[in-house]
Amino acid sequence: MTGARPSHFSPELAERARELVALYPEPRSALIPLCHLAQEQDGYLTAEAMEEVAALVGVTPAEVLGTASFYDMLHTEPVGRYVVAICTNIACMLGGALELLEHAEAHLQVGVGGTTADGLFTLEEAECLADCDRTPCVQVNHRFVGAQTPESFERLVAELRAGGRVEEIPPHGTLVRVRRTIGLAADPAAVAAERAAEAEARAAREAASGDGGGR
Ligand code: FES
Numbered sequence: 001m002t003g004a005r006p007s008h009f010s011p012e013l014a015e016r017a018r019e020l021v022a023l024y025p026e027p028r029s030a031l032i033p034l035c036h037l038a039q040e041q042d043g044y045l046t047a048e049a050m051e052e053v054a055a056l057v058g059v060t061p062a063e064v065l066g067t068a069s070f071y072d073m074l075h076t077e078p079v080g081r082y083v084v085a086i087c088t089n090i091a092c093m094l095g096g097a098l099e100l101l102e103h104a105e106a107h108l109q110v111g112v113g114g115t116t117a118d119g120l121f122t123l124e125e126a127e128c129l130a131d132c133d134r135t136p137c138v139q140v141n142h143r144f145v146g147a148q149t150p151e152s153f154e155r156l157v158a159e160l161r162a163g164g165r166v167e168e169i170p171p172h173g174t175l176v177r178v179r180r181t182i183g184l185a186a187d188p189a190a191v192a193a194e195r196a197a198e199a200e201a202r203a204a205r206e207a208a209s210g211d212g213g214g215r
Contacts, residue, residue: 008048013041017056025198027057031067035074039173044075072126073142080115080122082160083172084108086148087137089128095135095147101125103150107157120161122172141172 007014017037021030034056038049050064068074075083086104088097101112108116108123115122131137134147138156145156159165 008046008052009038010041013037017052021056025195028059029057031057031059031064032071032074035064035068036173036175039074040175041173043081043171043173044078050076078115078119079172080120081171082120082140082169083122083124083142085124085126085129085139085142087126087129087131087135087139089126089132091128091132092136096149097136100136100138100148100150100153104153107150107154121157140169141174143169145169 009017017034020033020037021027024030031053034053035045035050038045038053042049045064045068047061050068051061054061054064065076068076084104086092086097086101088101104123105111108114108121110116110121110123112123112125126139129137129139129144131144134144136147138145138148138153140156140160148156160169
């Protein structure tokens with residue numbers, strides 16, 4: 001059978017993926033932004049998405065997996081619509097984080113790392129989230145929701161279950177509402193010329209160092 005494999009990305013995201021790759025002198029520099037793009041579409045990094053990202057930046061799918069599995073914000077397994085992170089680092093621990101985490105596990109009926117049966121919530125224990133003056137600190141989909149008590153946590157869960165806070169907390173994987181435009185408007189010919197000039201300069205440097213070594 002011949003012909004290109006259909007893109008895993010939607011047409012809109014496939015276009016954004018191409019724009020992202022064009023932003024960087026080296027395509028592989030777009031690896032993490034592309035992972036976020038895939039996660040925004042699917043909620044986590046599927047095997048198909050990792051294959052496509054690998055092809056776009058010229059690495060192997062294993063390298064994509066190796067990179068993605070290193071970062072907390074990237075998920076290589078399905079997660080809930082809401083990823084709830086409770087910080088248990090020292091300031092939050094002193095503010096009742098362990099009690100809150102225990103309460104959250106009981107209330108959601110999942111352990112840390114688990115996802116509720118309805119697929120809505122994944123519970124995570126986090127290291128310092130840099131909001132140490134509001135303890136215990138909780139994030140939902142990487143949005144700060146302020147210090148929580150067991151009671152306010154239950155209210156928060158109920159609100160999210162009922163479809164509240166949609167503006168404040170978009171589905172997991174959505175990083176930003178405002179798209180970057182600087183650089184995306186770059187003239188493709190100018191980018192290609194810049195890359196060619198860089199390649200030429202690199203080749204010249206390599207040739208020069210080779211000459212120097214021969215003297
Ligand atoms: S210790 Fe929890 S946010 Fe810093």
